[in-house]
Amino acid sequence: MSERGQLTTHERAASFAPRAGKPAFLARYGSVLFLLLLIGLEAGVVRFVIRDVRSANNEVQRMYASSVLGLHRIGSLQYDAQETRRSTLYALTTNDSNLQVVYADQSRGADARVTAGIAAYLQQATLPQEIELAHRLDQDWKAYLAARNEVLGLILEGSIKEAVSYDLARGVPLFDRVRVDLEETERLYDEQASQRLANVAALANKTIIRLVTVLAVTILVAGVFVWVLQKDKMASTMQMARMQMDFAASVSHELRTPLAVLLSAVDNIADGVVSGKEQLAKYGAVIRNQSRQINGLVNQVILFVSTQGGKGRYTLEPLTIAEVIEVAVTSTAELIRKAGFTLEQDIRPGLPRILGDISALSQCLQNLITNALKYSDQGRWIGIRASEEGSKDHREIRISVQDRGKGIDRAELHRIFEPFYRSKEAVAGQIHGTGLGLHIARTLAEAMGGRVSVTSEVGVGSTFTLHLPVMEDLGEPGEAVGRTVAQT
Amino acid sequence: MIRYPAIMVMILAAAALVEPLAQSRVQAARPKESLAIIVNRENPLENLSMAELRNVFLGGRSHWPNGRRITLVMMEPGQPERETLVRDVCRMSESDLRRRYLQGLLTGEVLVSPKTLASPVGVRKFVFNVPGGIGYLRPEDVDDTVKVIRIDGHLPSEAEYPLKVEERSER
Numbered sequence A: 001m002s003e004r005g006q007l008t009t010h011e012r013a014a015s016f017a018p019r020a021g022k023p024a025f026l027a028r029y030g031s032v033l034f035l036l037l038l039i040g041l042e043a044g045v046v047r048f049v050i051r052d053v054r055s056a057n058n059e060v061q062r063m064y065a066s067s068v069l070g071l072h073r074i075g076s077l078q079y080d081a082q083e084t085r086r087s088t089l090y091a092l093t094t095n096d097s098n099l100q101v102v103y104a105d106q107s108r109g110a111d112a113r114v115t116a117g118i119a120a121y122l123q124q125a126t127l128p129q130e131i132e133l134a135h136r137l138d139q140d141w142k143a144y145l146a147a148r149n150e151v152l153g154l155i156l157e158g159s160i161k162e163a164v165s166y167d168l169a170r171g172v173p174l175f176d177r178v179r180v181d182l183e184e185t186e187r188l189y190d191e192q193a194s195q196r197l198a199n200v201a202a203l204a205n206k207t208i209i210r211l212v213t214v215l216a217v218t219i220l221v222a223g224v225f226v227w228v229l230q231k232d233k234m235a236s237t238m239q240m241a242r243m244q245m246d247f248a249a250s251v252s253h254e255l256r257t258p259l260a261v262l263l264s265a266v267d268n269i270a271d272g273v274v275s276g277k278e279q280l281a282k283y284g285a286v287i288r289n290q291s292r293q294i295n296g297l298v299n300q301v302i303l304f305v306s307t308q309g310g311k312g313r314y315t316l317e318p319l320t321i322a323e324v325i326e327v328a329v330t331s332t333a334e335l336i337r338k339a340g341f342t343l344e345q346d347i348r349p350g351l352p353r354i355l356g357d358i359s360a361l362s363q364c365l366q367n368l369i370t371n372a373l374k375y376s377d378q379g380r381w382i383g384i385r386a387s388e389e390g391s392k393d394h395r396e397i398r399i400s401v402q403d404r405g406k407g408i409d410r411a412e413l414h415r416i417f418e419p420f421y422r423s424k425e426a427v428a429g430q431i432h433g434t435g436l437g438l439h440i441a442r443t444l445a446e447a448m449g450g451r452v453s454v455t456s457e458v459g460v461g462s463t464f465t466l467h468l469p470v471m472e473d474l475g476e477p478g479e480a481v482g483r484t485v486a487q488t
Numbered sequence B: 001m002i003r004y005p006a007i008m009v010m011i012l013a014a015a016a017l018v019e020p021l022a023q024s025r026v027q028a029a030r031p032k033e034s035l036a037i038i039v040n041r042e043n044p045l046e047n048l049s050m051a052e053l054r055n056v057f058l059g060g061r062s063h064w065p066n067g068r069r070i071t072l073v074m075m076e077p078g079q080p081e082r083e084t085l086v087r088d089v090c091r092m093s094e095s096d097l098r099r100r101y102l103q104g105l106l107t108g109e110v111l112v113s114p115k116t117l118a119s120p121v122g123v124r125k126f127v128f129n130v131p132g133g134i135g136y137l138r139p140e141d142v143d144d145t146v147k148v149i150r151i152d153g154h155l156p157s158e159a160e161y162p163l164k165v166e167e168r169s170e171r
Helices: A017-093 A097-124 A128-156 A160-270 A277-310 A321-339 A358-375 A424-428 A437-447 B003-029 B050-057 B080-090 B094-107 B120-129
Strands: A005-008 A313-319 A342-347 A354-356 A381-390 A395-403 A451-457 A461-469 A484-487 B032-034 B036-040 B071-075 B115-117 B133-137 B146-148 B164-166
Touching: A017 A097, A017 A128, A017 A160, A097 A128, A097 B115, A097 B120, A128 A160, A128 B120, A160 A277, A277 A437, A313 A321, A313 A358, A321 A342, A321 A354, A321 A358, A321 A381, A321 A395, A354 A358, A354 A461, A358 A381, A358 A395, A358 A437, A358 A461, A437 A451, A437 A461, B036 B120, B050 B080, B071 B080, B071 B120, B080 B094, B080 B133, B080 B164, B115 B120, B120 B133, B120 B146
Parallel strands: A342 A381, B071 B115, B071 B133
Antiparallel strands: A005 A451, A313 A354, A313 A484, A381 A395, A395 A461, A451 A461, B032 B164, B036 B133, B036 B146
């Protein structure tokens, strides 16, 4: 039982369907999906770009705020510090107390700006080095201001010589310390500005790398997607071409044998080799049989073509299951008899009628019976059963055709309904066929609103079941219902 | 005809003599405000007697108790504040005061000569900048950059304060 498999045509889709489900979806919506994928990727790229541009902008603004404005602040501090000292020294150049007071006032105005600037610098300092430097500058500035105040006092009280001496002894060294502090502050700002500039450059490089990477990924994904799409289409096309080649070879092979027999028979008759009524009758029978075989083959091909793409025309009418089976069995009786098969029928009484085309349904069953005949091997028995199954809401008629043949490998179950498909065993065993029978059977069943399922076990046999829906308003069995002509 | 001009001159001269008298009567009637004595805020000095203040402004003292050199600052002659100081503190005329400073500097009797500034703001800023500075201002010209000291134990806001100057609005 391990090799036993079950499959329905609904589960394993329609023409070329067993392999065409996902690829068909891709083929149909592949372009849209590809476009959406590209849009998504491009949106991602744009998002990356915007984020990086914003980061760069923020970094540049931070750089401007902390470096350019900082340098401007340091420049102002340096100028005002010099102004503080310069105004103090100006007071030395005059004996006019009024002017001396003015210079002292200017010096104090400048030192107030420096003090405020240092406080602002201290407030915005974040790095330990900055904070330490700001504190040192603040202390040195206050020390210088104390000396400056002393010098101013000496100048104003008229002690010029003492003022100069004090300034040289205390003011100059203290102011030098302030100047060094300011220079160090400026150097620190320069370093920070350089660092931030390097950060901006690194960010720009990072952005470029990201862009290139994302674009490369986009192109790669798009390429892979196109490759997969094309590969799948190519595979489908090649498979179709291979099947068509197999079909052409199979049909040619199927035609060649009867044609050869026909030609031989006709040649013999034409050459006068055949004489006598009895021999002519024998040759006539041969010609008829071979012609029928050719006719049957041609009919299969025509039927296949006519059922593709919903082109079939059907006349729907209420039918009893018995008459459908009867037509099918009658049509294949000769084949069954010649092949030496035993046909066993089990048709449950009182089965409801179905709505369908008698020709299509009987053809469907004929194909299933013919298939059983071909692949039954030594087990020359065919069982046909008809029953009503299903739930109250979903009733259906099941007509199964069972054989005791080779069975079908589980791996091939999903392919047997494909057009032109022939199993390796069939090819190897030189079993005649075009690979269309089961496909046509399934197509016809679906055209009638039904389906075909199969269960099989290698070495035991196979059962193909035709499922047909029960129509509720068709009346009791045997009751006449008007014909309906439908085109599917 | 000669008499009439002479009479006119006499009348004008009399009018010229009468006007100052009338003004002096008005001045006498005007209210007066205090004249604050200010020092640098670092100066620990809180009070001076009128005698000590006179000695300081006449150049008889060179240093404060904290060791800072005394620097006098006065407004230019002709200002009511200076007149008040010369009259009520130094108790002499402007010319006598000048003469005293000149002679005192030569003889060594005067140790400090005053700096002269043009405006009350200049005086205040001078005292603010000079640790040993001392000057005078009307109370309305004083701010917290300088310190007002008591004279004879009284602040300018008190009625017993000894230094009074005419109010600026009446001048």
